[in-house]
Amino acid sequence: MRTFSAVTLPDPIALDDDLLVHGDNLDVLGRLPAGAFDLVYLDPPFNTGRAQERTTLRVRADPEGGRTGFGGRRYATEEVVRRAFADVFDDYLAFLGPRLERCRELLAEHGTLYLHLDPRESHYAKILLDDIFGRDCFLNEIVWAYDFGARTRRRWPAKHDTILVYVKDPAAYWFDSEEVDREPYMAPGLQTPERAARGKLPTDVWWHTIVGTTSRERTGYPTQKPEGVLRRIVTASSRPDGWCLDPFCGSGTLGAVAAQLGRRFVLVDESAEAIEVAGARLGDARAA
Ligand SMILES: C[S@@+](CC[C@H](N)C(=O)[O-])C[C@H]1O[C@@H](n2cnc3c(N)ncnc32)[C@H](O)[C@@H]1O
Numbered sequence: 001m002r003t004f005s006a007v008t009l010p011d012p013i014a015l016d017d018d019l020l021v022h023g024d025n026l027d028v029l030g031r032l033p034a035g036a037f038d039l040v041y042l043d044p045p046f047n048t049g050r051a052q053e054r055t056t057l058r059v060r061a062d063p064e065g066g067r068t069g070f071g072g073r074r075y076a077t078e079e080v081v082r083r084a085f086a087d088v089f090d091d092y093l094a095f096l097g098p099r100l101e102r103c104r105e106l107l108a109e110h111g112t113l114y115l116h117l118d119p120r121e122s123h124y125a126k127i128l129l130d131d132i133f134g135r136d137c138f139l140n141e142i143v144w145a146y147d148f149g150a151r152t153r154r155r156w157p158a159k160h161d162t163i164l165v166y167v168k169d170p171a172a173y174w175f176d177s178e179e180v181d182r183e184p185y186m187a188p189g190l191q192t193p194e195r196a197a198r199g200k201l202p203t204d205v206w207w208h209t210i211v212g213t214t215s216r217e218r219t220g221y222p223t224q225k226p227e228g229v230l231r232r233i234v235t236a237s238s239r240p241d242g243w244c245l246d247p248f249c250g251s252g253t254l255g256a257v258a259a260q261l262g263r264r265f266v267l268v269d270e271s272a273e274a275i276e277v278a279g280a281r282l283g284d285a286r287a288a
Contacts, residue, residue, distance in 0.1 A: 001255075001282055003275065015243060018255065018265050020282065022275045025247035025268045029102040032266065038174060038242035039263075040103045041233060041254050043116040043225060044096060092121060093128050099247060100132050104166075106245060110174040112139065112237040115164045116225070122162035133166040139173070140165040143205045144229055148212075163233075174242075177201055179235045202232065221251035221277045230257040238263050252278025 004013075006023035013019070013031045021028050103113055113133075117125055122141075130138065142163040151157040167173035182199030185191050208228050211218050217227050234257050238244050242263055246254035249267035255278060258265040267282075269275055 003279055013266075015264070015266070018259070018282075019267065020249075020252070020255070020275060020278055021266065021268045022270070022272065023268065024270050026099055026102070028268045029099065029106065029247060032106055032245070034105045035108050036243055037106050037245045037266075038108060038111050038238035039114070039234065039244040040107060040111070041114045041116065041230065041244070041246050042099070042103065042248055043223070043246070043250065044099075044248045045223070046092070046118065046121060093124055096125060097128060097132070100129065103245070103247065104132055104168065107168040109169050109172050111168045112173055112175075113166045113168075114142075114233050114237070115166075116144075116161060117164065118161050119158065122164060126164055129164055129166050133168070136170050137166045137168065138164075139167050139170075140204050145205060145207050146210045147207075148210050173237075174239060175236055176239075177236065180232055181235070206232065217256075219251040219277050219281055221274065224251045225253050227253060227257050227260075230254055231261070234258055234261050234263060249278055250274050252281045255282050 001018040001020060003020045004010075004022065006021075006027070009021065009023060009028065009031065011031045012033060013021075013028070015033060015036055100113075100115070107113060113129075115125060115129065126138075126141070140163075142165060143160050144163060145160045147159055149159075180202065183202050185196055185200050188196035206229065208226055211224050211226050218224065230253050234244060234254070238258075238261075240262050243266065244254060244258045244263050245266045245268075246252075247268045249255065249269045250271075251274065252267055255265045255267045259282065267278055269278065
């Protein structure tokens with residue numbers, strides 16, 4: 001594996017080794033070869049785009065105030081910054097949009113994109129992806145359900161993430177269900193012993209624990225995703241030796257799984273800490 005910093009970044013970047021790249025992914029994605037990737041997995045932070053700030057005036061009665069109103073009463077005004085709800089999403093989509101568009105270009109004709117979000121913004125991103133890929137390229141909405149942490153009593157405790165899956169070409173995409181790990185049937189007694197022993201193909205709802213504090217795979221990087229979830233994605237949607245890309249790699253989970261499964265990878269993150277953690281995890285052979 002080679003590691004590049006934003007300063008040493010070649011243009012174009014050749015896919016001659018697994019890569020760990022430090023830099024803004026928009027810049028890095030532009031230097032990668034189009035059509036080269038079986039799989040792109042994106043796990044962006046929520047709300048990265050700067051929210052637009054709108055200023056409004058708040059008026060209150062104040063005998064010392066600088067404004068005179070009805071009946072000679074004095075008022076003071078102050079500026080209040082309001083953050084409009086819709087703007088937050090507009091800005092988030094403005095951040096994601098160009099990155100998703102470029103990721104689509106980087107996919108091979110048989111390629112698949114997985115966008116990992118939480119239910120607060122996944123519906124906005126789905127409309128954006130319909131626009132970029134075409135509605136007929138929507139493959140799945142995967143629910144990753146976990147069961148960990150505090151439980152509010154004020155609503156149904158939110159314990160799932162949403163992973164949106166789009167393919168470049170609905171007639172040509174790669175999907176290997178045979179290699180995917182299987183699950184126990186809910187009612188194994190209703191199956192033949194052979195079928196019960198083999199288990200069933202997972203559906204679009206995946207129960208999988210988070211990375212626990214004592215887990216062997218834990219790196220300490222916040223927001224680290226479990227290898228089990230990524231293993232399914234990489235197994236089903238990339239070919240042996242195929243190239244996998246993670247533009248928001250964090251601790252490098254996609255790379256770790258790709259290496260275990262005999263795939264090639266390109267990982268990108270703008271955080272020096274992420275590059276440090278992912279580099280240590282993946283066995284760093286640093287370039288100059
Ligand atoms: C949710 S974390 C990814 C966690 C990762 N899937 C894992 O298993 O460790 C999102 C990552 O995106 C990175 N990031 C945010 N904006 C970025 C940008 N414009 N370019 C590259 N990386 C970015 C952050 O530094 C953070 O490490």
